[in-house]
Amino acid sequence: MNVLLVLPILIPLVTAAVSLLAWRRPRWQRWLGIGGAAALLAASLALLESVRNGGIQTAQMGDWPAPFGITLVADLFSAIMVVMAGLVGFAVVVYSTATVDHRRESFGYYPLLHILLMGVCGAFLTGDIFNLYVWFEVMLIASFVLLALGGEREQLEGAFKYVTLNLMSSALFLAAVGILYGVAGTLNMADLARKLPQVEQSGLVTTLAMLFLVAFGIKAAAFPLFFWLPASYHTPPVAVSALFAGLLTKVGVYALIRVFTLLFTQEVSYTHTLILAVAGLTMVTGVLGAMAQNEFRRILSFHIVSQIGYMLMGLGLFTVAGLAGSIFYIMHHIIVKTNLFLISGVANHFRGTYQLKELGGLYRAYPGLAVLFLIPALSLAGVPPLSGFFAKLGLLQAGLATGQYAIVATALGVSLLTLISMTKIWAEAFWKPAAAPSVDPPAAGTGTPQDPSQHDPPKGSLALFAPVVVLAVLTLTMGLVAEPFVGLAIQAAHQLMNPAGYIEAVLGGRP
Amino acid sequence: MNTWMAFVIGGLYAAGLYMMMRRSIVKLIIGLALLSHAANLLIFTVGGLTRGRPPLIAAGETSLAAPFADPIPQALVLTAIVISFGVLAFALVLVHRTHQTVGTDDLDNLKATDT
Numbered sequence: 001m002n003v004l005l006v007l008p009i010l011i012p013l014v015t016a017a018v019s020l021l022a023w024r025r026p027r028w029q030r031w032l033g034i035g036g037a038a039a040l041l042a043a044s045l046a047l048l049e050s051v052r053n054g055g056i057q058t059a060q061m062g063d064w065p066a067p068f069g070i071t072l073v074a075d076l077f078s079a080i081m082v083v084m085a086g087l088v089g090f091a092v093v094v095y096s097t098a099t100v101d102h103r104r105e106s107f108g109y110y111p112l113l114h115i116l117l118m119g120v121c122g123a124f125l126t127g128d129i130f131n132l133y134v135w136f137e138v139m140l141i142a143s144f145v146l147l148a149l150g151g152e153r154e155q156l157e158g159a160f161k162y163v164t165l166n167l168m169s170s171a172l173f174l175a176a177v178g179i180l181y182g183v184a185g186t187l188n189m190a191d192l193a194r195k196l197p198q199v200e201q202s203g204l205v206t207t208l209a210m211l212f213l214v215a216f217g218i219k220a221a222a223f224p225l226f227f228w229l230p231a232s233y234h235t236p237p238v239a240v241s242a243l244f245a246g247l248l249t250k251v252g253v254y255a256l257i258r259v260f261t262l263l264f265t266q267e268v269s270y271t272h273t274l275i276l277a278v279a280g281l282t283m284v285t286g287v288l289g290a291m292a293q294n295e296f297r298r299i300l301s302f303h304i305v306s307q308i309g310y311m312l313m314g315l316g317l318f319t320v321a322g323l324a325g326s327i328f329y330i331m332h333h334i335i336v337k338t339n340l341f342l343i344s345g346v347a348n349h350f351r352g353t354y355q356l357k358e359l360g361g362l363y364r365a366y367p368g369l370a371v372l373f374l375i376p377a378l379s380l381a382g383v384p385p386l387s388g389f390f391a392k393l394g395l396l397q398a399g400l401a402t403g404q405y406a407i408v409a410t411a412l413g414v415s416l417l418t419l420i421s422m423t424k425i426w427a428e429a430f431w432k433p434a435a436a437p438s439v440d441p442p443a444a445g446t447g448t449p450q451d452p453s454q455h456d457p458p459k460g461s462l463a464l465f466a467p468v469v470v471l472a473v474l475t476l477t478m479g480l481v482a483e484p485f486v487g488l489a490i491q492a493a494h495q496l497m498n499p500a501g502y503i504e505a506v507l508g509g510r511p
Numbered sequence: 512m513n514t515w516m517a518f519v520i521g522g523l524y525a526a527g528l529y530m531m532m533r534r535s536i537v538k539l540i541i542g543l544a545l546l547s548h549a550a551n552l553l554i555f556t557v558g559g560l561t562r563g564r565p566p567l568i569a570a571g572e573t574s575l576a577a578p579f580a581d582p583i584p585q586a587l588v589l590t591a592i593v594i595s596f597g598v599l600a601f602a603l604v605l606v607h608r609t610h611q612t613v614g615t616d617d618l619d620n621l622k623a624t625d626t
Contacts, residue, residue, distance in 0.1 A: 130587055130590075134594070137594045144598075145601070148608070151608055151612060153623070154623060154624055156608055156612055157609070157622075157623055157624045160536070160605065160609055160621060161624070163601075164543065167543050168531075171543075171546040171549075171550045172550075174550045174551075174554070174591055175550040175554070177587070178550065178553050178554025178555075178557050178558070178584065178587065181558060181587070182554075182557030231624045231625050232624065
């Protein structure tokens, strides 16, 4: 048994428990949170290293042999996702220390954050489909509370929609798991992969595939089930938005990729073509929704939807190149999207608003911030040499290789619209002259530049900027030195497309 | 028996979805509760209904004799009940807070965050 598999679940749990003991001391909770998140990141990197060197790692909980007990499995894809969770968790915890208000901190913000991370890591690592449901619920309940914590009117309304649709998706997921057990008689995913092709009622299996597609589609915010996302993601404090934007929908995408590469590969021409169509529609509706918005975080929320389409595109193509593109895209997207949300929070920190109309003049006042915004924004649109370019290039090449020209054209068009949308934020928030004369009187006549000292960055600016800078540097690295990252994604895709290795690792070649 | 259960489950799903589409936030919660009940009964039924055959190995035998009630669906249902209990309790508090803050129980008045 590899202890590294348990650590990404155990570390956040212990951190949350100890933080709860320090309930009345938010200062301690902050340091505990940072320490716990750093430990999680370190453990996840160790796990990735061990999977890269030693192949797929498994651990049988309570020493019950698979398929009877609960198995934790880490193939490369899982390990990559856990690293991403650790990275985003760490960045967001550090950022939270500078932005989350005292009231939220004293009502258990940090313990909840770590419970959320535990749920996310658990979902990535489990090899049991019912266990996946349980981790989803752990993640959901923590996210419900984080979303509603603070009790502002907007938050409660957003949380309402989020809770309702996610509970519906959970009910569907649960029903699908129940029927799956009734059909195949096992819940272990590797065992299911072996038994499902032998099930006689192949129609029922395809029905199940569709149930899973809907259940995970809601969680991943795929077309036409994404409405909860733009209605809720802009309501909580920005650190929470950033965490949700980076991780939560990606858990849905992970589950879709896992289920549709391991379990439901019997009717590829039907299921995966449908996924491809969903991917295209998700891209288009998301980006069109973003065009109509005028609020920093709402634009970004709609872009999450649009980007989910790209991640599903690789799955829909169902080739090694396509999946590798998807995996690279997910890595790139998690970093870039989290960073964009963090930057919108920095802008809000300085100007007190997310409305593009009221923002403005940020470039003059904070040129550094403007550069920091440009890196992830251009990367999101896919401008070379940033990470988004290689992510899209991989997907487009895979699309051309399989002759799916319609989806390739859609993806290209959508990235153009993404660029337009990012330009809009740039022009409105950064480029145009500052709109609010309340702080500085209009200095048009005198021609003196605005005195930057008027905008003294409030205290805690290291914790405010460090995560943004680190994530921006990572985006640059993934673009300029793309080779190792792409290589990793291709390896992970190979593992996904050849599930025999996964099954062998879990069941150990038993009959 | 299976046929009757199918009707019960279908009825629960229909009632749950109907309640969710009403405008009152309390009815929405009732609808969610009905949905989770429906899912639980579905798992229970799909797992196979076997009466009077507990999964116990008879004295002197080494393995289970064929028709027996599968304990796993019951374990799944139990887990799901606990989870949905917790989640529903949270949803109730959320409804209460929303009602306090917004001052309405009409979902049509909760559109401020929509686009």
